[in-house]
Amino acid sequence: xxxxxxxxxxxxxxxxxxxxxxxxxxxxxxxxxxxxxxxxxxxxxxxxxxxxxxxxxxxxxxxxxxxxxxxxxxxxxxxxxxxxxxxxxxxxxxxxxxxxxxxxxxxxxxxxxxxxxxxxxxxxxxxxxxxxxxxxxxxxxxxxxxxxxxxxxxxxxxxxxxxxxxxxxxxxxxxxxxxxxxxxxxxxxxxxxxxxxxxxxxxxxxxxxxxxxxxxxxxxxxxxxxxxxxxxxxxxxxxxxxxxxxxxxxxxxxxxxxxxxxxxxxxxxxxxxxxxxxxxxxxxxxxxxxxxxxxxxxxxxxxxxxxxxxxxxxxxxxxxxxxxxxxxxxxxxxxxxxxxxxxxxxxxxxxxxxxxxxxxxxxxxxxxxxxxxxxxxxxxxxxxxxxxxxxxxxxxxxxxxxxxxxxxxxxxxxxxxxxxxxxxxxxxxxxx
Ligand SMILES: *[C@@H]1O[C@H](CO)[C@@H](O)[C@H](O)[C@H]1NC(C)=O
Ligand SMILES: *[C@@H]1O[C@H](CO)[C@@H](O)[C@H](O)[C@H]1NC(C)=O
Numbered sequence: 396x397x398x399x400x401x402x403x404x405x406x407x408x409x410x411x412x413x414x415x416x417x418x419x420x421x422x423x424x425x426x427x428x429x430x431x432x433x434x435x436x437x438x439x440x441x442x443x444x445x446x447x448x449x450x451x452x453x454x455x456x457x458x459x460x461x462x463x464x465x466x467x468x469x470x471x472x473x474x475x476x477x478x479x480x481x482x483x484x485x486x487x488x489x490x491x492x493x494x495x496x497x498x499x500x501x502x503x504x505x506x507x508x509x510x511x512x513x514x515x516x517x518x519x520x521x522x523x524x525x526x527x528x529x530x531x532x533x534x535x536x537x538x539x540x541x542x543x544x545x546x547x548x549x550x551x552x553x554x555x556x557x558x559x560x561x562x563x564x565x566x567x568x569x570x571x572x573x574x575x576x577x578x579x580x581x582x583x584x585x586x587x588x589x590x591x592x593x594x595x596x597x598x599x600x601x602x603x604x605x606x607x608x609x610x611x612x613x614x615x616x617x618x619x620x621x622x623x624x625x626x627x628x629x630x631x632x633x634x635x636x637x638x639x640x641x642x643x644x645x646x647x648x649x650x651x652x653x654x655x656x657x658x659x660x661x662x663x664x665x666x667x668x669x670x671x672x673x674x675x676x677x678x679x680x681x682x683x684x685x686x687x688x689x690x691x692x693x694x695x696x697x698x699x700x701x702x703x704x705x706x707x708x709x710x711x712x713x714x715x716x717x718x719x720x721x722x723x724x725x726x727x728x729x730x731x732x733x734x735x736x737x738x739x740x741x742x743x744x745x746x747x748x749x750x751x752x753x754x755x756x757x758x759x760x761x762x763x764x765x766x767x768x769x770x771x772x773x774x775x776x777x778x779x780x781x782x783x784x785x786x787x788x789x790x791x792x793x794x795x796x797x798x799x800x801x802x803x804x805x806x807x808x809x810x811x812x813x814x815x816x817x818x819x820x821x822x823x824x825x826x827x
Contacts, residue, residue, distance in 0.1 A: 431591045432545065432548075432592070433614040434538055434612060435544055436449040436609050436611075437820075438817075439456065446458050446520060447600055449536075449573060451582075452468060455570035456569050456570060458573065459609075459682045460519045460573065460575060460576075461576065461683075462679070463519060463572055463581065464490040465490075465514060465555050465572075465574045466532070466553070466572070466580070466581075467514075467527070468572075469556065469557050469558070474530045476511035476528045476530060477511065477529040477553070478511070479503055479511065483580070484503040501528070501529075514528070514555035519572070520564040521561075523563065525557045527556030527558065529556075530553070530555070532554045534551070537824075541614045541616050541627065543825025551589070554571075576643075578644035582611065593612055593614075595611075595612070595796065596612070597610045597794055598682075598796075598797075600790050608820035610627075615627050618816075619821055620814055620819065624813065626807055630794065631805065634801065634803035634804060635649075636743065637802045646680045646804060647678060648804060651743070652667075652741040654738070655738050660697055666693055667783065673779070674779075675781070678785065681784045681785065685786050685787055686788050686789075687784065687786045687788070688771045689770065689771060689782070690773060690783070691770050693782060693783060694770040697738075701735075701766055705735060708721045708722065709722040709725045711762075714760070717759070717765035722762060722764075726764065731811050732753025732754070732756065733752035735752040753811055791817065793806050793807050
């Protein structure tokens with residue numbers, strides 16, 4: 396929109412005066428309801444599973460799954476159902492989990508007026524799927540100006556009912572999963588359509604013992620530091636394209652190479668490519684994978700390069716699942732973790748996502764630090780896998796922003812380098 400309105404001489408006077416009279420943010424709501432605001436929620440890390448949860452189901456936690464198409468949770472008897480013939484039933488069934496048996500009932504499109512839509516929730520931690528009614532649940536969070544929570548907001552969202560057993564492998568007390576994918580029934584998509592906010596979200600996963608934050612719906616994202624630091628605008632300005640995998644709603648992006656200490660690894664041509672026909676290969680973000688996992692044709696040169704550059708650091712015996720471990724005191728410590736060669740993930744436009752020591756190593760036990768990447772292996776079992784799965788250890792203390800509308804993402808780089816971290820969102824109630 397032109398700020399001077401010069402290209403729209405016919406703009407009706409009424410609309411113009413509304414535009415001028417309305418404080419920013421109030422128009423998006425449209426229908427006279429309270430102003431639309433993005434919402435903020437704390438993110439907790441579960442110590443035993445290393446999964447992350449947000450307390451949006453009336454305070455009950457849902458596990459974050461970046462690749463998940465649905466919100467799901469066990470239901471109470473007497474829950475609402477959704478007619479099979481409704482279009483949302485078709486949408487809910489568009490992403491049927493692989494190898495998930497159909498129940499034969501509740502199929503989308505059935506004209507039977509008593510037919511209740513069935514959906515197929517998937518547990519990304521156990522790999523199990525289940526079936527249950529599609530329903531509507533109330534979700535809640537706080538509206539935010541990007542600095543503080545402001546006031547509580549509740550809204551209804553479509554969710555799949557799940558058998559209680561589907562909660563296995565999730566954190567104790569988790570009530571289900573919040574799918575965050577690019578698909579229409581994911582949490583960010585539903586927040587955008589329900590609250591009339593931007594179809595984007597920002598994730599800041601905090602390390603052990605800290606509370607991170609997620610903002611759905613756009614706007615600023617501010618962390619406390621010596622000077623409060625707004626991080627979202629810069630990420631939007633420098634956003635990079637996501638890649639579409641027609642077989643998945645996960646967040647894929649182009650990786651041109653990986654460099655260690657400035658030297659690009661030699662990997663087979665096309666090693667990072669996404670095969671859009673098969674839906675295999677490619678590089679994606681995952682909130683249910685702890686350590687970045689690479690196909691062995693990429694993992695091997697990576698660990699070899701890192702090993703060569705740390706030859707002088709005393710080794711410790713392997714600490715499963717890690718093969719390469721060090722005496723942590725062998726690295727001088729810095730603001731961004733142990734002083735060690737940087738790993739650059741080489742993105743579009745010559746840009747890098749640089750992983751310093753805090754991202755490339757993980758402390759295991761008191762005095763051992765291990766190389767925090769895992770080998771996916773090679774062969775039949777990984778033939779259908781991505782090339783690289785970016786895990787949460789590498790995302791921690793980075794702000795990562797996903798724009799589902801524009802199909803872009805941005806990543807801040809390790810915030811410790813700027814003397815803040817993802818535990819620094821101010822969850823004290825603000826006023827506005
Ligand atoms: C809103 O934020 C306050 C302060 O952090 C918190 O106590 C409350 O539980 C939040 N409400 C919702 C609905 O998330
Ligand atoms: C990105 O990383 C590569 C490899 O380390 C390096 O050669 C290049 O100069 C970096 N680019 C920027 C903009 O820092």
